[in-house]
Amino acid sequence: MKITKAFFPLLLIVSFSILIYCFPEPFGGLFRLGLAGLALGVIGGFWMTGAFLWKKKLFSKIVASLLFLFSGLILVLTILITIDYRSLIPITPIAPLSASEWNEDLNYLKETIGTHPSYLPEINTELEKAFSVFEANLTNTSRDEKLLQLTSMVGLLEDGHSFIFPFQAFNQSAYLPLYGYYFGDGYFVLDAFSKYDDLIGKRIIEIEGIGIEKLFEEISESTGPENIWNAKYRFNFFINNVNLLSSLGILDQEKKEVKVTYLENEHPVSILIKPEPFFTWGFWTLKPTDIRTPAFTQMRRSNFKLHANEFIEVELNLIEDIDSDNTIKSLSHTIDTLLSSSNPKGLIIDLRNTLGGNNTLYEPLIDVITRHPEINQETRLFVLTSRTTFSAAINFLDDLIYNTNCTVVGEPPGAGANHSGDAEFHILPNSGIYYMMSTKKWTGNNPSDSLKTIYPEVMINYLSTHYKNGIDPWMNAINTL
Template sequence: MKLKKRKLVVILVIAAVIIAAAGIFAYNLFNRKVSSPVLNNANRNEKWTADLKFVKNELPKKHKNLFFSKSKVEFDRDMDSLINKVDKYNDMQIKWELTKIISSINDSHTSVVMQSKSAYPVSFFQFEDGIYLINSSLAYKDFWGKKLVAVNGYSIEQLHSKLDPIISKDNKAILKNQFCSLLRFPGVLKFAGIAKNDDTVFTFEGSSNTSVTVKSLNKEEFDKTKFLSDDPKYINNIPLSKQNPDKNYWFKYIEKSSTIYVKYNSCSNMKNYSFSSFTKDVFKTLDSKKAKMLVIDLRDNGGGNSKMFDSFLDEIKKRSNINKKGNLFVIIGRKTFSSAILNTMDLKNSTNALLIGEPTGGKPNHFGEVKVIHLSNTNVDIQYSSKYFKTTSKDTDSIYPDVNITLKASSYFNGKDDFLNYILDKQSIK
């Protein structure tokens, strides 16, 4: 949901809800890569055939457990079918079919890496009654708070039918987030047959539906563009939880309800403010203010280093006045993923926190520790899971909150946060 001035990253990894947390994000291979043999003298068909066979043979060996959902028979059948059609398909069609095969594995950390050298300066979110524009460049400010009904003439239902098959997913929650994220990338829309060029027509609901052609921006253009999220007037009209989107973590003391509100957006240290220093500041304020409640908001956290949170967790356990039902709350949502899932499970299992919000995009027991297969002859990357993280004996598809709350567009665009307001309202009637 962030569209602050920042680097426009040219690589989009469909599977990771890190997208959801960061909008556009840096994808780092971390040197965890194996490559297919290079064929210098082969023709186009031979190169594709060799690379696809490499995927068929190597991905089952590299992935922690590739056939946990889709059988080996099904996977081999699909790969063989694609290999046999190399001479009939163009490059885009081959990559499209490969993406669908990998997505059908149903591991949100395993996917074909999608390329997009530009992005639309708009951001969408799915509320209870539909998808709305929640941020944009100033050029499209008149559409803030408007409900999206079509893209290039395709209805939302038609868009789902085109995009859902290429989204690697563990559950329905991640699908909500990924779908909205993908609408921002012309490379993906062209790949899915939704767009023919980089400019796209977005249609919004109204007394008479209004359409606008949105031009995509490359990295340099993106960095120079002013967004609504740069405008103080806009910031004052959005919920507290959506402020400071470029900070990995921040907190605020809410005096009226004697609450420390902690927004934890990424399990990564900030450049000039370490998480350990942040932790000290949070609990110093909590103690000096004699705060009655602590709220930890993980709804937009797509992961990072889960161990970073250990010291914060220890500080909670030291305080019996906070570590009890009705005083400690954790907010979760569709963007809560990967290491943030591990942090959520730690809070769930070792404290008395009440979970508020909506089901998480990540599973409590999930694959992760991403590595990459690079197809040298066709320049395609496939990310895959090399580890499995087990946090509970119950193998559910999501972490479900103790109190499930539906997000309403009418609340958001009036500066209200349905999740946080539930907690603060509960405190006010004690």
């Protein structure tokens, strides 16, 4: 393999990586060109290396085969992300299932719902009613409508860990190319496909003539969130799902564009938006971020970070070790050292973006706090929460409240101290619809607590003006205490 030939794929990779970095929007032509060029460079490099190894011994041939396989996977992923793959797949109705096949799926779903740790007899009564309605309308409901009905069945559990994924038949799934957040003063667009840049920073008030507040109510009622804060966290994933809007009767499934109305200088303005494939929307909206305030609900790039300034701030984004050298335990040792060698204004445990993790790992953090009575005071120890705070973060929050003198500042989190979790993945045998179902009941320090959330001592109303002006109301609240 000549050096000049090997250099060409490397040149492609470097050049198009720079293009992607400069134009990171996946709906833009330059981004797609960059991604296609990058994929071409990687595939070319793999194929050249594979062809070279294929001439060698058996082990080299195995490595070459793997490189060829990875090349094919990269090609498929590139196609899915860079073009509207729905144009390659005929949009034909999925073969209808027979009544007996749907009955088998319903029985499977009922069986898994019955294993839920918080399953109650009254849920069974509602479930039987929902099954009867589903069976009575088998022939006159679309696949999206059936999916919504099944989603509502699982939603009867009102468990944020148990849900049917809103995106199922990928070759027909479509999303509005918008990313928004439900602030205290309304639902605002934070990012959009460049064609709709004018919407960024605008408050959306209607979709197809239906008010956002009404849509929020209908979506919440149909999807069964844990509480209103969990519903607000999930809202962006549902409100842009064109299939879901269609199943709610808000728009025609075959409609090519969706009318979105926003406020411009307090006056309503309407615009038609073309939906995009889910893969493109997901690639764009679910990519990790480093933003600390919870306006963007995707995962953060690092499990945890430590900021030592006036306050010692523990930004805990996922309760998991990063690697063998960067663990929650080693983080605790570092905090212990800082508390022993300095006199910070306070210690902040930031759980605003903590979606969960391993609830067996955080005990060393609590131990450090209890060993430092000078910091274990309500005026010096603060825990930040938001609607995104969920799962293992709820366990941690409850234990912090019970074992320390912390002051909780923020929005109520997405679940209460006593909640279900440890969800498992399931697939209905005939329709292929996939969903999550909790398997364990987590009991907090007060087993009789029936609240569906944990209310902070200091409540934060996160507004769009805070986000636009770079204001962190959580930190402002701490500085005034």
